[in-house]
Amino acid sequence: MTTSTNLEPSTFQHTPFYCEENVYLLCKKLCADGVANPDSSDLFAVFISNEKKQVPLWNQKASHRADGVVLWDYHVICIQKKKDGNSSHLVWDLDSSLPFPSPLSSYIAETIRPSFPLFSEFKRSCRVVHGPIFLRSFASDRSHMKDTAGNWVAQPPPYEAIVAEDGIPNNLNEYIEISSEDAAENLNADVVKAALTQKFGIVVGESLLEEFLSLVDD
Known part of the structure; x- marks a missing residue:
């Protein structure tokens, strides 16, 4: 396999504010x-959001603050499970200012910051969908x-919109709700099996991401 360090963020298709499509193309690449x-x-696509569509994440390139915090309505990342027990699972996030890719443990500590005190409306959950x-x-x-x-809030990607294999033209809402x-x-x-078989995966609290990866068989 190619080493991940050979891939720079600039080699991936990236359209600002279309993180779900960026992750889709990243997985394919x-x-x-x-x-x-x-x-x-x-691979796993991970949608991060909550009921209020207000999720703070740190070390984001779109931020204008020194700590890199952004209040997204939702965000999507790719997590790669590593088979080697001595290797950390990896997070691929084209919107992050952290190393690309980042070890899952450090990404959680520096981007999600579970120890940072948040009001209840900012608590985050993750929808985990098998690649x-x-x-x-x-x-x-x-x-x-x-x-x-009918005007674009943000300029769309230059390629055609993504259509599911079964012909469905749009189901993004089912992922981000x-x-x-x-x-x-x-x-x-049973929960892990559901994540590996259900169309929209499962929802877990942010604190369970690492445990979930540890329970997935290689």
Whole structure:
């Protein structure tokens, strides 16, 4: 396999404010370049949001603050599970100012900052979707990026909109509708199986991401 250090963020397609599509193309490129498994089985798309659509994340390039904090309505990253027990799982986030990719443990500590005291409306949950299912099922017609007059809030990517393999043109809302009430409080084999088989994965609290990866069989 190619070493991940050979890939710079500039070699990936990146359109500001379209993180879900950026991650979709990133997953495909990691597979094509031999950095991830050809079938994307070691990849997970992770949607981070909450009921209020207000999630603070640090070390983001879009920030105008020294600490890099941004209050996103939602954010999407790719996590790669490493088979080697001595290797850290990796986070691929094209919007992050941290090393690319970053070890999952340091990304959580520096971007999600679970120890930072937050009001309840800013608490974050994560929808974890297995790579193969995400690449087959995800679709976005980009309608969420238009205002009431039909004008673009942010310029869309130059390529055609992503359509799911079954022909569905848009299901982004199903991925980004995330509630803490839906989050699994405890992880077990059934929860992990659901994450690997369900179209929209599972929702877990931010504190369970590392534990979830540890329970996924290689």
